[in-house]
Amino acid sequence: MRRQDATTTATGTVAIQTNMKPLTKTKALAKLKKMKTNYQRFVRDEYEHKAKDCLTCEVQGICCTDAHFVNVHITRLEAVAITKALEKLDRATLEIVYQRVSETIEKYDLNDSGDTLEKKFACPLFEKGTGCLVHKEGKPLPCITHACYENKEDLPPNTVQLKRESAVELLNTRTFGNAWNWLPLPVWIRKIATERTENTEGLKSGLKI
Ligand code: SF4
Numbered sequence: 040m041r042r043q044d045a046t047t048t049a050t051g052t053v054a055i056q057t058n059m060k061p062l063t064k065t066k067a068l069a070k071l072k073k074m075k076t077n078y079q080r081f082v083r084d085e086y087e088h089k090a091k092d093c094l095t096c097e098v099q100g101i102c103c104t105d106a107h108f109v110n111v112h113i114t115r116l117e118a119v120a121i122t123k124a125l126e127k128l129d130r131a132t133l134e135i136v137y138q139r140v141s142e143t144i145e146k147y148d149l150n151d152s153g154d155t156l157e158k159k160f161a162c163p164l165f166e167k168g169t170g171c172l173v174h175k176e177g178k179p180l181p182c183i184t185h186a187c188y189e190n191k192e193d194l195p196p197n198t199v200q201l202k203r204e205s206a207v208e209l210l211n212t213r214t215f216g217n218a219w220n221w222l223p224l225p226v227w228i229r230k231i232a233t234e235r236t237e238n239t240e241g242l243k244s245g246l247k248i
């Protein structure tokens with residue numbers, strides 16, 4: 040699943056904001072959660088009933104694990120939301136997921152510079168038998184948008200995701216200033232998980248990532 044080509048439009052939207060009111064991380068996370076929940080509901084109600092049923096899919100999960108296809112990008116704020124959601128997993132599972140995140144970065148040579156959208160990877164947040172580990176909380180926008188449609192005209196128009204990407208960008212800017220960007224999901228997860236394991240905010244436990 041590809042992040043739609045929104046960088047230019049969305050970044051432009053943020054660039055023209057002036058006198059932006061700063062947000063605390065806590066408030067920004069609450070706004071992000073509300074926005075994503077509403078977006079998930081909107082896509083489900085307006086579009087998903089026209090798509091193939093994932094429950095009867097003969098290649099269930101390929102949309103998350105196909106390394107020729109997936110290049111999901113997220114922002115710093117979304118990475119914070121995702122790591123907080125992952126920290127609700129039991130310790131052993133979290134260790135495995137973080138190990139998978141690191142292995143994915145090495146295997147697919149993911150980094151935070153150059154044309155990061157060009158690089159594809161199998162998403163480390165897909166768990167066999169469970170599916171997406173952040174389906175209920177923190178799911179990236181392109182993953183919320185994505186479904187398999189037989190008819191092209193049934194797909195949600197690009198604008199529905201672009202609008203939410205602009206909103207996510209604005210939340211990041213209000214919270215972190217310029218200290219964020221769109222990066223491959225595993226790259227941001229490792230950065231934030233490392234920060235959180237190194238300070239008192241997260242799992243001060245020597246958890247390896
Ligand atoms: S999104 Fe498509 S490929 Fe993925 S599980 Fe659903 S039907 Fe299958």
Ligand code: SF4
Binds near residue numbers: 102
């Ligand atoms: S975040 Fe979830 S839905 Fe998106 S690619 Fe990864 S496992 Fe799939």
